[in-house]
Amino acid sequence: MDSKTAGLLTELEKTSDEYWNISHQTGNFISMLIKLMKAKNVLELGTSNGYSAIWISDALKETNGHLTTIEFWEKRQCLARENVEYCGLTPQVTYKTGQAYDVIKDEINEEFDLVFIDANKEEYLRFFEEVHPKLKKGGVILADNVLSHAKKVAPFVEVISNHKDYQVQILDLPDGLLMAYKKAE
Numbered sequence: 722m723d724s725k726t727a728g729l730l731t732e733l734e735k736t737s738d739e740y741w742n743i744s745h746q747t748g749n750f751i752s753m754l755i756k757l758m759k760a761k762n763v764l765e766l767g768t769s770n771g772y773s774a775i776w777i778s779d780a781l782k783e784t785n786g787h788l789t790t791i792e793f794w795e796k797r798q799c800l801a802r803e804n805v806e807y808c809g810l811t812p813q814v815t816y817k818t819g820q821a822y823d824v825i826k827d828e829i830n831e832e833f834d835l836v837f838i839d840a841n842k843e844e845y846l847r848f849f850e851e852v853h854p855k856l857k858k859g860g861v862i863l864a865d866n867v868l869s870h871a872k873k874v875a876p877f878v879e880v881i882s883n884h885k886d887y888q889v890q891i892l893d894l895p896d897g898l899l900m901a902y903k904k905a906e
């Protein structure tokens with residue numbers, strides 16, 4: 722990561738409560754995972770001002786990959802575009818504006834190596850149902866806030882934890898990050 726990008730992340734961390742951003746540790750973890758997996762195609766639900774999109778697209782620069790990120794709050798997505806542009810990461814990112822569930826159902830016709838779920842907590846289960854067929858075998862779903870919003874995400878956690886196609890672990894990062902590996906066999 723170059724110093725300009727690292728500097729903007731540090732700046733954005735000052736307003737993370739306002740924009741509901743993931744923690745620095747979570748961003749660092751996702752970045753390492755993308756590089757380890759050599760992930761090429763990543764989907765994010767919940768762009769906000771682009772803090773996590775910067776972590777993700779910066780890692781994708783190393784794998785020559787691409788991020789598609791969905792947000793229904795246009796003003797926030799405009800900020801994301803500006804922030805990503807500042808870091809020189811615009812070629813790595815496609816923005817979709819709208820309700821995440823509808824966008825995935827109607828506009829997304831490709832398969833992903835990694836899906837990061839970080840939009841409305843009460844919709845995690847229906848997001849998962851829509852994302853599952855679009856995740857490659859051997860791919861990973863990450864979902865933030867499974868400890869901080871445990872009650873709201875409980876139906877999702879219950880379903881994915883008992884799903885025959887997934888191996889699941891909740892990581893004790895700030896807010897709790899669920900990691901689900903889609904079995905290759």
Ligand SMILES: C[S@@+](CC[C@H](N)C(=O)[O-])C[C@H]1O[C@@H](n2cnc3c(N)ncnc32)[C@H](O)[C@@H]1O
Pocket residue numbers: 740741742743766767768769770771772773774791792793794797819820821822839840841844
């Ligand atoms: C927790 S914030 C995302 C933070 C971002 N991932 C980051 O760490 O920088 C959740 C975002 O999802 C958006 N959102 C919530 N529900 C949504 C939905 N159903 N469809 C699209 N966007 C949604 C909110 O407007 C908000 O900006």
